[in-house]
Amino acid sequence: MLFSTFGIMGIIVVPVLILLFAAIFLSKQYKRCPSNQILVIYGSVGTGQSAKCIHGGGSFVIPLLQDYTYLSLEPLTIEIDLRSALSKKNIRVNVPSTFTVGISTTSNIMTNAAERLLGLSTGEISNQAQDIILGQMRLVIATLAIEEINQDREKFLDLVNKNVNLELNKIGLDVINVNIRDITDESGYIEAIGKKAAAEAINKAKVEVAEQDKDGAIGEANANKEKEVQVANQVAESEAGQKEAERNKRIRIAKYEAEGVTGEAAALREQEVAQAKQRAITEQGKKEALKEQRVFVAIQEAESVKGENESKANIAEYDATLKEKQADAAKRGEVALA
Template structure:
């Protein structure tokens, strides 16, 4: 820049010179490219001396006669890849089709490799270099993988290819942005048979998975039902516990209420009973007084009267006894005084009483005449004699003899 400034000062730039500088010496770098001014030695980031300077994203002025400007495009390059009859591991030839996105490196130190190897090359030439490099790497990767590995996991295959090609492309100053495998085929039908086998395996796995899914669904359903049933049982248990607790509380409350009510009733009854006791005491006194007046006093009077009557009766009995004793005593004295006739006199006295009794038992009749009939000719005399005999046998009293004794007749010998 110092040389340019000195040159412009020597020439004495005017408006025409300014326009010339802008048109031929002033360069603007687009974001998708890099400017390379060859002829000015500089040092790289790794302290390596090169004979050019780089401008990326900006502008710069080319030194006339000392520098030459080059543009390098950094946009993506799409490369169609197709490798035919590439032998895989196991000797099976495969055909692989893919697409890759590459670009020239825009950062140090890889950009220096691009400048050294690709500067001045057209995009077609760069694309061809990259394609040949990628196809070589693709064949190398296929040789290390079996057809099953290549066909089953295309993403892993592409990743392996990226790792394989990265170093080779970096040496060219290129960067592999993306790589997609579009198709893998073979002419001997190995992949088709493998595909049918895989399809059968897939169907089998699908059926197994479906059966497992149904079994797991049934198990999960049963488990859910068990959990639901357990939760329902737990809920019912909790409800029962709550209901039992509520009933216990209700029972306790009712018990307290009933006890309180019973205590109140008992207290009221006690008060009422106490009041009734006083009333009953007064009533007892009244009844006692009434009993004293109605029963006890008359009973005492009756008792006194009975006692007096009993004393009177006893006195009368005593007097009667005394009189009877006196009579008996007199009778005994009379009996002794009568001597041998005492017994007949006693019997005669008794006969008088007996005759009165017999006479009372006979109906009253009027007797106009008394006829005595001889015992030998009349029935009446027979009956009277029979009566006197019975009297003698039962009482021991001989009436005819007694009559004769009383009349002074001597008894028959």
């Protein structure tokens, strides 16, 4: 009974333990890539591929069939002490410079790095890059005249950057920065060019100073002349203004006096006309009042006569009616008496 119980537990526990160990093993085979490194998986990674490069994220490494390692993305500073590089006009120049390079994160260039730099130390990588940079800088300098190298530094730096970067990409590196510290030559040609440019600049400055002094003197004389002319014009304009102001004052006074006399006469005339109009209106009003009074009196008299006539007619009609009634009453009395 006890043996069977242990047997059942063993049947359950063993598969669980196997699954647990398998899960732990598989989880250890999943490799994550830090941001400052490239994960390189090599072995059986696919037809036609020597390695699988991953920057960021992670990937599962198949046991026995695959293995992995990391490539650092930390920049490498390489000092280039280029001496006696032959330029286009056969003048040898010295171009000491500093290059900062690093492994590229571009897909195909990362593969180049995995193929050519995997397992190399930092010093070995720097030596390879240094040889490539020296060769390409000599090539670029050979295509340029000394004047182009010295005067158009931007063009020279751009050509160096392009050529060096193109060759470094072949081993998986990118140019991060280029710093040309100085450009000199063994014959002193660049120094002579600098002295010539300095002398020309000094002479040009002297000429410009003389021109400025001359222009200043002429400008000062012109300014004084313009000042005198402007002062004279201002004096003349001031006197003319005073005369014009006096004349305008006299004209305004005469105008105001004439307007006063005219206004006074017009006011008197308007007053007389207004008084005449008022008198005419008053007379007309009186006549109208008298006419209305006579008409009213005539109307009242006619109304009175009419009333008297109507009263008389009423009295006569009443007398006739009375007499008629009296005769009728007398007649009825006689009849009654008979």
